[in-house]
Amino acid sequence: MEARVEVRRSKRRRRTVSAYRAGDTIVVLIPAAFSKADENEWVARMIARVERSEQKSASSDEDLLRRAHELSDRHLGGLAQPASVRWVTNQNSRWGSCTPADRSIRLSARLQAMPGWVVDYVLVHELAHLLEPRHDARFWSWVDRYPQAEKAKGYLLGWSDALHSAPPPGDHGAQD
DSSP states (O other): OOOEEEEEEESSOSSOOEEEEETTEEEEEEETTOOHHHHHHHHHHHHHHHHHHHHHHHHHHHHHHHHHHHHHHHHSTTOOOOSEEEEESSOSSOSEEEETTTTEEEEEGGGGGSOHHHHHHHHHHHHHHHHOOSSSHHHHHHHTTSTTHHHHHHHHHHHHHHHHTSOOGGGTTOOO
């Protein structure tokens, strides 16, 4: 099934082009001044980039599961055993989520651009939910076994604060 494509033109965007998936739609952000030929060229290029990225993510889900097991062994005594760990593109307000009932963990694809120790922290956080579902003292005692937990919390908090003070989504990356 071919993805739906939505092209958004921005008068503030001068040179940059970006794209992302929103559900079953690939959204391509382009400068308003682009000709129809430029638009067609860049839309094709950006669709290919998004699809390549998604294929790469799919193959790295196995790596994520292996990494989660290593982190559980190292920091949680091997007690947290996820059945699956995968990257997802539909988490824009969370870094990760866990469903203890089926032992599945999902990490926001936004984490892929962050340092490995931050990704590891989010994995440990979600692994801890397999041991303690609520964010209570017992839960945090598991998470805090990860040596860089406080540093990673600060990193993610700073990233979130910067994002919330950024311009609206259609203007990210605009060069005036």
